[in-house]
Amino acid sequence: MKKLTDKYIWKSLKKGDLNAFSVLFESYYSKLYNYGLKISKNETLTEDSLQDFFLYVYEHRENLSDLETIAPYLFLSYKRFLMRMMKKKSRFKYSDISNENVVDLEFTADELITNQEIVAFNNANLTKLLNNLPKRQKEAIYLKYYSGLKAREISEIMNINYQSVVNLLHKGIKSLKEDVSIAKLFN
Amino acid sequence: MTKRKYNDINDFLEDESFENWVYQKNGTDINFWEFWIANNPDKSDLVNSAKDLILGxxxxxxxxxxxxxxxxxxKLQSKIKDKEAKPKQKVILLKKFSVAATILIIVTTGFYFLNRNSKITHKTHYGEILKVKLQDGSDVTLNSNSSLSYYKNESRKVWLSGEAFFKVDKKKATNAKFWVITQDLSIQVYGTAFNVSTKKKKTDVFLEEGDIWLSLKNGETKQMLPGNYISYSAKENRVLEDKDIDNSSLKTSWKDGTLLFEKLSLEKAMEKIEESYGYSVVFKDDKAKNTLITGAVPLTNIDICIEAIEKSVDVTIIKKDNSLIISKK
Structure with missing residues (x-):
C-alpha cells in the first residue's frame, strides 16, 4: 500500500495512464470548479472550460514539465485558460480583466461558517468587509483558507515570492480584524 | 519540539508544533507552547498574529x-476516446447529419434518464448469503444483512452497505472502470477480486488479487496491492488499520458460507456472529471473552454454528429470543 505522491501521479499521466489521470481529475475537479466559478461567476462557462482544460492537459501531457506538486500548476494554468475563454466570449462583459494576473473574487455570506474560530470574525458584516479588501489580498485569502493551499503553492499561482504571500495574508487578516472592531462600534 | 529562535512571524508559521498548539492537537506541543508563551511575554504580539494567520x-x-x-x-473520457479514434471522419459525419444527430441525442438522453431512475437493490437478511451476477459479467457475493444497489444502465457502479466480495471482469477494450461506493470511501477497480465491508463507522477493504485505487472521504487517494487490508473511518477522518494479510481466506471465507477464526478472542469472534445472524451476545462470564478460538463455523445455520463454537471452546451458549447467552462450562 502506498500513498500516491503528486510526482508519481504526474509521471504516470505523462506516460498516458488514464487511471492516473482520473485520480487527478477527481482530486482537483471540485477545487478548480469552485475557483473557476469565483472568477467567472458563470456555472456553464466554468463547467465547459474545465472539460476543455482537462482535455488540453491530457492532449499535451507529453510536453508537460516534471512536477513535484501539482496544485500550483493546475490552478495557474486553469486560471489563464478560463480567462482566455472569458475574453473570447465577450470583449465588453469582462473588459475589466485586462490584467491576466489579477482577479476580483467576491465572497457571499452563505460560504462563511457563522461560528468563526477567531471570535472577532463572528460578525454579520464579515462578508462585506472581506469583499472590500484589495483584490490580491482576497485572492490569497481565497487560495489559503477556501482552497486549502500552502503559502508556497500560492506564491507560484500568484507569481510572487513566499514572503509576499505571508504579507498579503497578514495584512488581509489584520485589517479585517480592525474593520470588524470599527464596524462593531457603529452597530 | 524545537529550541530555535523565534524572531519573526515566519518562524512561527513554519513550525509544525506551533500549528499543533493553535489547533490544540498534541499534548506535548500544547504544554511546550503554553510554557514558552508565559516565558516570552515580549513575543505575545507575534504569537497572536501568527495564530490569527493560521486560523484565518x-x-x-x-x-x-x-x-x-x-x-x-x-464526459471527458468519451471526448478523449473520440479524439484518439479517427478524429477527421467524425467531423464530416457531424456536419452531414447534424439534424439526424440532434434527434438521436434527444431520444437517447430521454432513455438515459428513464433508465437512470430504475435503481436495482439486492438485500439480504441475517443468516443469508446471496450471489449476484451483474450485467457486465462481474460476480458479487453479498453477506448477510447487507444491501447492494445500482442503476440498470450503469451496473459497473454500485453502492454498498454491509459486506460483499467482488470478482470484477476486466473490460480490456474500453478500460471501463468498476466503482464501489460506501459511506467512507469509493473504490476504483480495474478487474480484480476484493472484499468490502462497511460497519457503523468504518469501511474495511481487503484486496485478494488485481489492482484497486481508493478515494477516501477526506480527499486522499491510495493504491492497494494484493494482500493489503485497509480499514478507514470517515467519521474519525483516519485510517484505522493498514496491513498485509497472508491468509486471505480469513477475510473472504464467508462467501463460501463459513467464518474462519484463527486464534481470535471469543469476544471478537462473537461480534462477527452478531453481525451475521443479528443476535445480540451477552457474556455471563467475562473470563470467557478472552478465550482464543480457532476453527470454522457455518454462516447460514445458527444452531450448528452454536454447537461448533461450544465444541471448540469450553462454553455453553443458550439461544433466547434475540440473544445468545454465553457462560463457562
Missing part, C-alpha cells in the same frame, strides 16, 4: 458532489 477565515466545505464529478469524468 473558516469557509464551508463546498464540494461538488461525487456523482457530478463522476459524470464529468465520463
Amino acid at each position: 477565515i473558516s469557509f464551508k466545505n463546498n464540494n461538488v458532489s461525487e456523482e457530478k464529478v463522476a459524470l464529468e469524468w465520463q
Whole structure:
C-alpha cells in the first residue's frame, strides 16, 4: 500500500495512464470548479472550460514539465485558460480583466461558517468587509483558507515570492480584524 | 519540539508544533507552547498574529458532489476516446447529419434518464448469503444483512452497505472502470477480486488479487496491492488499520458460507456472529471473552454454528429470543 505522491501521479499521466489521470481529475475537479466559478461567476462557462482544460492537459501531457506538486500548476494554468475563454466570449462583459494576473473574487455570506474560530470574525458584516479588501489580498485569502493551499503553492499561482504571500495574508487578516472592531462600534 | 529562535512571524508559521498548539492537537506541543508563551511575554504580539494567520477565515466545505464529478469524468473520457479514434471522419459525419444527430441525442438522453431512475437493490437478511451476477459479467457475493444497489444502465457502479466480495471482469477494450461506493470511501477497480465491508463507522477493504485505487472521504487517494487490508473511518477522518494479510481466506471465507477464526478472542469472534445472524451476545462470564478460538463455523445455520463454537471452546451458549447467552462450562 502506498500513498500516491503528486510526482508519481504526474509521471504516470505523462506516460498516458488514464487511471492516473482520473485520480487527478477527481482530486482537483471540485477545487478548480469552485475557483473557476469565483472568477467567472458563470456555472456553464466554468463547467465547459474545465472539460476543455482537462482535455488540453491530457492532449499535451507529453510536453508537460516534471512536477513535484501539482496544485500550483493546475490552478495557474486553469486560471489563464478560463480567462482566455472569458475574453473570447465577450470583449465588453469582462473588459475589466485586462490584467491576466489579477482577479476580483467576491465572497457571499452563505460560504462563511457563522461560528468563526477567531471570535472577532463572528460578525454579520464579515462578508462585506472581506469583499472590500484589495483584490490580491482576497485572492490569497481565497487560495489559503477556501482552497486549502500552502503559502508556497500560492506564491507560484500568484507569481510572487513566499514572503509576499505571508504579507498579503497578514495584512488581509489584520485589517479585517480592525474593520470588524470599527464596524462593531457603529452597530 | 524545537529550541530555535523565534524572531519573526515566519518562524512561527513554519513550525509544525506551533500549528499543533493553535489547533490544540498534541499534548506535548500544547504544554511546550503554553510554557514558552508565559516565558516570552515580549513575543505575545507575534504569537497572536501568527495564530490569527493560521486560523484565518473558516469557509464551508463546498464540494461538488461525487456523482457530478463522476459524470464529468465520463464526459471527458468519451471526448478523449473520440479524439484518439479517427478524429477527421467524425467531423464530416457531424456536419452531414447534424439534424439526424440532434434527434438521436434527444431520444437517447430521454432513455438515459428513464433508465437512470430504475435503481436495482439486492438485500439480504441475517443468516443469508446471496450471489449476484451483474450485467457486465462481474460476480458479487453479498453477506448477510447487507444491501447492494445500482442503476440498470450503469451496473459497473454500485453502492454498498454491509459486506460483499467482488470478482470484477476486466473490460480490456474500453478500460471501463468498476466503482464501489460506501459511506467512507469509493473504490476504483480495474478487474480484480476484493472484499468490502462497511460497519457503523468504518469501511474495511481487503484486496485478494488485481489492482484497486481508493478515494477516501477526506480527499486522499491510495493504491492497494494484493494482500493489503485497509480499514478507514470517515467519521474519525483516519485510517484505522493498514496491513498485509497472508491468509486471505480469513477475510473472504464467508462467501463460501463459513467464518474462519484463527486464534481470535471469543469476544471478537462473537461480534462477527452478531453481525451475521443479528443476535445480540451477552457474556455471563467475562473470563470467557478472552478465550482464543480457532476453527470454522457455518454462516447460514445458527444452531450448528452454536454447537461448533461450544465444541471448540469450553462454553455453553443458550439461544433466547434475540440473544445468545454465553457462560463457562
